Amino acid sequence: MVLISRSAESLREAARMTEERGRGAVTARCHEMDLSDLDTVGDEFQSVLESSSRAGRYDSCLLVNNAGSVGPVGLASSLFSPGESNNMRELRRAVDLNVTSSIWISAQFTKKFLDSPSIACTSTAGSPLVRIVNTSSLCALEPFPTMSIYSAGKAGRDMFHRALAKEHSTDYSHEDSSSHPNGNRQGRRQMFKVLNYAPGLCDTQMSEYLADCAVLDEGLHEYYTKSKEDDKWIRPEDTAKKLIRIIDLDEFESGSHVDYWDV
Numbered sequence: 001m002v003l004i005s006r007s008a009e010s011l012r013e014a015a016r017m018t019e020e021r022g023r024g025a026v027t028a029r030c031h032e033m034d035l036s037d038l039d040t041v042g043d044e045f046q047s048v049l050e051s052s053s054r055a056g057r058y059d060s061c062l063l064v065n066n067a068g069s070v071g072p073v074g075l076a077s078s079l080f081s082p083g084e085s086n087n088m089r090e091l092r093r094a095v096d097l098n099v100t101s102s103i104w105i106s107a108q109f110t111k112k113f114l115d116s117p118s119i120a121c122t123s124t125a126g127s128p129l130v131r132i133v134n135t136s137s138l139c140a141l142e143p144f145p146t147m148s149i150y151s152a153g154k155a156g157r158d159m160f161h162r163a164l165a166k167e168h169s170t171d172y173s174h175e176d177s178s179s180h181p182n183g184n185r186q187g188r189r190q191m192f193k194v195l196n197y198a199p200g201l202c203d204t205q206m207s208e209y210l211a212d213c214a215v216l217d218e219g220l221h222e223y224y225t226k227s228k229e230d231d232k233w234i235r236p237e238d239t240a241k242k243l244i245r246i247i248d249l250d251e252f253e254s255g256s257h258v259d260y261w262d263v
């Protein structure tokens, strides 16, 4: 398992937990990377892909494209004052991380493992199954006032991943379904599938930030604080387990948007 984020300490902790729960069957490798820095992300992510594809031959490869930020929060009309270049820089950083870098990562992952299968091919079926999860949000579908930048980014990300799914909708494996527990009814599996997964309102730093945010829309603010008081925030491990079940079953339609509460 390859883990990417900016903080070495949280990466180390995530790697420790991953290996502990993997009981010797999982090795975690960490890469400190600022995915909002477009001057470096291309080369750094490429080198992660190179080292990962050299590290073994794969039956399947899964990318969880999860990193994100809430970006500037507030009424759009009050976010940006003419002449204040900091506003523009903050907007650009949000788009660089939430849209540009996310698109880049999924596109390069697809290229490496789907379009060049000889580099990372499996010993059995010839090409690995490739799955991409884009961490989405209800904000991709519904406009959330004062979260317009976040909503726009999530909607853009969803649409990119829907289009990516469509580009590869006819790529099927050749092997018989009997070799796979999840083989589909036609006896073949889709080589490439993309899922836009909305994890629900989770107990994370992002939600804490929004619950404390003085400029968040009043109705949203009440929803965040009330659901926190009522202990309704979803534990990250619970939404992760649901996601794993969806991926394992492999019954989702490629490119679809699936919410924690849908299944």
Ligand SMILES: NC(=O)c1ccc[n+]([C@@H]2O[C@H](COP(=O)([O-])OP(=O)(O)OC[C@H]3O[C@@H](n4cnc5c(N)ncnc54)[C@H](OP(=O)(O)O)[C@@H]3O)[C@@H](O)[C@H]2O)c1
Pocket (backbone or CB within 6 Å): 004, 005, 006, 007, 010, 033, 034, 035, 036, 037, 066, 067, 068, 069, 097, 135, 136, 137, 138, 198, 199, 200, 201, 202, 203, 204, 205, 206, 207
């Ligand atoms: N929390 C919710 O209720 C909720 C609901 C729907 C969707 N989501 C989505 O779920 C995903 C995770 O959100 P979260 O709630 O866990 O937010 P979070 O607590 O703020 O965590 C964000 C994650 O992204 C990483 N990250 C942020 N900026 C980065 C950068 N520039 N480069 C590399 N990694 C970066 C962070 O690691 P480092 O800080 O170490 O870099 C961290 O792992 C996001 O896409 C978010 O939009 C969250």
